[in-house]
Each structure stands twice: as structure tokens, then as C-alpha cells.
Amino acid sequence: MSTINPMRDQLLPAFDGxxxxxxxxxxxxxxxxxxxxxxxxxxxxxxxxxxxxxxSVSPWAQNSVSAQTFGVSTIxxxxxxxxxxxxxxxxxxxxxxxxWVAVHSDEVYFRDTAHGFLxxxxxxxxxxxxxxxxxxxxxxxxxxxxATTASGAVxxxxxxxxxxxxxxxxxxxxDPGSMGYFVDSLFRRDAVATPGAGPNEPVASPTAAPPTAxxxxxFASNAGADALPPEDVRYLGxxxxxxxxxxxxxxxxxxxxxxxxxxxxxxEVSESMKATAEKARKASSYAAxxxxxxxxxxxxxxxxxATYGGRQRDL
Numbered sequence: 001m002s003t004i005n006p007m008r009d010q011l012l013p014a015f016d017g018x019x020x021x022x023x024x025x026x027x028x029x030x031x032x033x034x035x036x037x038x039x040x041x042x043x044x045x046x047x048x049x050x051x052x053x054x055x056s057v058s059p060w061a062q063n064s065v066s067a068q069t070f071g072v073s074t075i076x077x078x079x080x081x082x083x084x085x086x087x088x089x090x091x092x093x094x095x096x097x098x099x100w101v102a103v104h105s106d107e108v109y110f111r112d113t114a115h116g117f118l119x120x121x122x123x124x125x126x127x128x129x130x131x132x133x134x135x136x137x138x139x140x141x142x143x144x145x146x147a148t149t150a151s152g153a154v155x156x157x158x159x160x161x162x163x164x165x166x167x168x169x170x171x172x173x174x175d176p177g178s179m180g181y182f183v184d185s186l187f188r189r190d191a192v193a194t195p196g197a198g199p200n201e202p203v204a205s206p207t208a209a210p211p212t213a214x215x216x217x218x219f220a221s222n223a224g225a226d227a228l229p230p231e232d233v234r235y236l237g238x239x240x241x242x243x244x245x246x247x248x249x250x251x252x253x254x255x256x257x258x259x260x261x262x263x264x265x266x267x268e269v270s271e272s273m274k275a276t277a278e279k280a281r282k283a284s285s286y287a288a289x290x291x292x293x294x295x296x297x298x299x300x301x302x303x304x305x306a307t308y309g310g311r312q313r314d315l
Contacts, residue, residue: 025111027097031118034096038089038123038302043130045081049074071283075290082298089123090116090302094309108314109307116306120299183212183219186240186258211239219262228259 053074093115100108215236222228228236237252244251 030093030096034089034093034119035122038085039126042085042127049077079294082294086120086298086302087305089119090305091309093119094306112307112310113303116303120302183215
């Protein structure tokens, strides 16, 4: 017995050192626990933020917050959510990890920092997977709103020029904003008296319907030009003069003036589309940059909280 005990005393330190060397420096249980807590807190705060945001939006302009205020508050809430969730997850990852024996303090600090960062990373990936629609709406809200507005503007422009897909009936003048408004204005009769009629009797309207479909096609085929071709102006002037009782010169002047009004409307819609697209681009860029800053801040806070939790664990 006396010879065995000294040999055991010599071998035990070697076994202990080998056990410590083979033990993992990563406590995945603590990391997953911290990540789960961070993801849950992110979910709760995002739902709360959505509720508060919807409560602040009203269909009546005088009772609702402005778009700028709503955007700033959304950015601040997302940043606060990220920092709070990352801090909680990092602290739990540092506090719940196993105690490392005979490890240098610098190595312990590094491991705690890594645990906090890993907890933040796992929580961020889980949150992105579970709440992809929410994050997508935050990032692409400006683009989606701008695209919706731009799509409406495109439809309005297409309707104004008569070039909308599947729009073959140019005689629908009752549609607001359609080319029918401009075409019908060509065939309006002035309150002029016909020869032999009383001074207040307008010219009688012909029984046949005006050729609005043909005029609409002529306007649509030249929608990209600054002015109608002279032969089209003469032809339309003759048609309008026959229908309205105007002279050929007056009818041609009406054609050119109406076409100029339509071109001005098209330019106005085009400028509105460009401005909307530019606003959407800026909104999307700012949202992505602020989301990047909030995620970067969350990684830092999570790592820092893990070092604090690790120190508390080793006390």
C-alpha cells in the first residue's frame, strides 16, 4: 500500500491536467439558453412595437403621426429591442456557463466574450428565420410603399395616355383620368350660333357618335413625341371641324392645344414617379443602414454582458 499511494499521487495531477485540456472551451448549453431568451425577448418587443405603431396610425391625417416621426420611432424601437435582447442573451450565456478551473483570466475574458457573441449570433439567425416577414417589412417598407405608389402612378400614366395593357376601348370617356377626357374635349361644341339659328341656340350635335377610338389611337401612337405629325393634325382638325362646326384652323389649334395638355399631364406623372422612386430608394437605404448599426450594437452589448455575467459566475 505504501508503494501504490505514492504512484497514485504522481499520476492524479497528470490525469487532472489531461481532463482539463480535453474539456471544451465552449458551453453550448449556456449559449443556446441565452440565444433562446434573446429571441423570445425580441419577439415580445417586436409584437409590442407593432401594436404601439398601429395604435399611433390613424386614417385621419389630423389624428395620426407624421411619416417621419413614425420612421424615427420605428428605428429607435428596433435598436432598443436589439440591445435589450442581446444584453439579456449575453448575460445568461456568461452566467450559465461552466466554471473554468486553472484558466488564465485573459482566456476567461475571451471565452466569455465569445459566448456572448455566439449567443447573439444564434438569436439573430433564429429571429430572422421566425420573423422574416417583420424584418423584411422594416427593411423594404420604403421600397414597397414607393413601389405601390409608383405602380399607381404608372397605371395613371397609362390610363392618361391610353396605353394601358388590354385597353382597347378608347370611348370610355367617363373614366376619371383616362384619355377619354382629352379626346372628348376635342369634340366639345362651343356655344356658337349656326347660320339661321337664334343667337342663343347652339349648333345641333350630329347623331353619329364621334370617332373617339380612332382619335385615341392617334394620340396613343404619338404619346412619346413632343408634337403630333402635321398630317395627323390636319386630319384630326378636319374631323373635329366637321363635328363641331369650327373652322379648320380653329380645329387644328384645338388639336395641338389638347395634345400639349396631355403631354404636360404625362410629364407631371413621370416626375411624380421619379420622385417617389427616389424617396423609396433613400428610405430603403436608411433602413438598412440603421438595422446594420442596431445589429452591430447588439453584438457588442451581448459580448459585454457575457463578460459581466461570467464574472458574476466566478465569484
